[in-house]
Amino acid sequence: MVCAGQGLGFDSGRQHCNMMDSDLPPGSCNSTGHLSTIGYHTLPGRMHHSASTPAGVDGAGGGSRTPPATPKKGGKMLAVRIHMLDESISMFQIQSKALGRVLFDQVCRQLHLLEADYFGLEYQDASGTKIWYWLDSEKPMCRQVGLSMLEPNLRFCVKFYTSDPARLEEEFTRYLFCLQVKKDLATGCIQCNENTAALMASYIVQAECGDFVPEDYPDHTYLSGYKFFPGQDSESERRIMENHKKHLGQSPAEADLNLLETARRCELYGIKMHPAKDHEGVPLNLAVAHLGIIVFQNYTKINTFSWAKIRKISFKRKKFLIKLHPEGYVSGYYRDVVEFFFDGRNECKNFWKKCVENHGFFRCSSVQRQPRAKTRVISRGSSFRYSGKTQKQIVEYVRDNYVKRQTFQR
CATH class of the missing domain: 2.30.29.30 (Pleckstrin-homology domain (PH domain)/Phosphotyrosine-binding domain (PTB))
Known part of the structure; x- marks a missing residue:
């Protein structure tokens, strides 16, 4: 296949991509092959990494990390705020002229993420049009997020939605995909009928709360503190509860996979209009x-x-x-x-x-x-x-x- 630029094309009959007249940057986002334990807060949506953090990042603090002092040498530094999928915020400092992949690699190292290329960093256009762009890995930071911003805000999120969740090798990668699906469902990006939405919500509850226990959950009100999808009401919460009862014995990993299998069948799975x-x-x-x-x-x-x-x-x-x-x-x-x-x-x-x-x-x-x-x-x-x-x-x-x-x- 030949993928092309403005005025250029690609030949979809070939399986090996040869970008005609293209200048492909060397290397993709390189994630480390060495993995270690990552721990999390038990509070839903709060992730705390107990593993070591990359150089240039201060790991102190809970969901928000403070960047170290700006070095005297090495050029102007940007303090970049990354909104993670679990709603936590991580701070990174990076040279303004560094390529985008340097920041992305730091984020992936902090997460010890092996299947990194499914994900990306997204930032919003500051000119007023409010367009969301993917951070270009081969373009300097200062030519993207802008030097005029005091603390540029970026989002770490799923970039390529796989049609086959079974191809995701690591449980941790599937967990991150589930956090993305949870966001998409809550914001209405994944539109589906109420039964499908209630089923997906029940898998989220199973993964976060475990098995349904009648003594702990006498009625649907245990779900009232969660907002799974727009238009959620007491009737939909009862429907979620009935589905939750059927998942007895499912581990969090099994519930995650079932959530992804259900989500991928939705017509708007991974769709950004x-x-x-x-x-x-x-x-x-x-x-x-x-x-x-x-x-x-x-x-x-x-x-x-x-x-x-x-x-x-x-x-x-x-x-x-x-x-x-x-x-x-x-x-x-x-x-x-x-x-x-x-x-x-x-x-x-x-x-x-x-x-x-x-x-x-x-x-x-x-x-x-x-x-x-x-x-x-x-x-x-x-x-x-x-x-x-x-x-x-x-x-x-x-x-x-x-x-x-x-x-x-x-």
Whole structure:
């Protein structure tokens, strides 16, 4: 496959990704193969890592860590605030000119995270458009989060939602995925019927509270302190309780896997909507997932362009283009190039970059890694390419570097 930039394309018939004219940065986010015990507070949603913290990070304190004093040498430093999936906050100090992967590697080392490439750091555009961007691992921090911010805020979250949770090798990785699903369910990102929502909530309760005990839980009010999904009421809590009763004997790890298996069957699992319009000006939402690019009208899926049907993706200012293989469209209904229009160039390019990364991660067996081209006065297009491990490479990497992690406490 050839993943392409602005005006460039990818050939979906090949399994080895060769980024044409691309400058792939050397190396992905390298997680350490040495694992040690990680402990957690017993309070829901609060994670405390008892393992050693990386250099440059002060591990003192509970959910929030304070950065050490700024070194006199080494250039200007950024104090970066990372919101973790368990609602805790970690502080890191990093040189403003350091590449994004330096910060991401520090976060992964603190978590002792082996399957790191499923995750990413997300930050919000400070210009007022409120776009969420993934931290580019091969771009300096100062060119992304901005030096004008006193303490840039980033979120550590799932970047690539696997369609097969069984491919996640470590229980800890599945636990982090469950925290992400829990957030997505609570914020309404995963929309499903009430029965499915109640079932997922019951797996969350089973993992956090253990078996249902009638003496401890005489009625549904033991769930009132939790907010699992929008519109939750006493009736839905009774439904959650009835499901919770059926999970007797399930370990937290089993409940986590059951939660992920249920979530992945939801149509909006891992879906992040990007507002756009078609060539007739009809409002739509675009999303990218493991199977390809999906088109929604409101929250109803109306079309899917699978990676196998796509020959090339590109953008030109506000216009996002999908070029299809001849067999990928019906003559008279679709043209060979499908166009969508975003409100601005930044929104368009941001979605294009997410498509490039998802294609590289899920569709390719490997990616070429070359130094990214330096910015020129006259550019032929974006040099952005996916620079991490592919899903296939992660599976092989973990099996080669796996060290059994001691049981962690939730």
